[in-house]
Amino acid sequence: MVFGVDETRRVEIPNNETIRRGSTRLELTFVESPRDFMKDFKVVFDLSIIREITLGRSPENVVVIPDPTVSRKHAVITVVGNELLIKDLNSTNGTYVLDGNEFKRISEHRFSNETVIRLGYYTVIRLSVISESSDSG
Numbered sequence: 172m173v174f175g176v177d178e179t180r181r182v183e184i185p186n187n188e189t190i191r192r193g194s195t196r197l198e199l200t201f202v203e204s205p206r207d208f209m210k211d212f213k214v215v216f217d218l219s220i221i222r223e224i225t226l227g228r229s230p231e232n233v234v235v236i237p238d239p240t241v242s243r244k245h246a247v248i249t250v251v252g253n254e255l256l257i258k259d260l261n262s263t264n265g266t267y268v269l270d271g272n273e274f275k276r277i278s279e280h281r282f283s284n285e286t287v288i289r290l291g292y293y294t295v296i297r298l299s300v301i302s303e304s305s306d307s308g
Contacts, residue, residue, distance in 0.1 A: 199214045200297040
């Protein structure tokens, strides 16, 4: 149970998919949040298993964000080739990417290593791609 919502989900892996050692992961670290308990909270996703991560206030999202300025279905992160794409889902208060010292509103943004985003007015999340090489033995 996370934030009063049962977040247990069953993930089915298609027959043609395999889980590989040394996969790529995406780490979401909450840098700022209107809820103190969310600061420094981390969520890690194995991108060989999950290819789309939805973010928003609604319990239907993969990542539920307890911020009144975040839309119910705010943004989605998808794997596109060797990059990740974050796309705003026509949210009311916008999705922003840190560019230098300021946040710039985006409709979509591609990244491959690390980026910092803001959802709505208060939630700031660091997105870090972590790649591990496979062991041969």
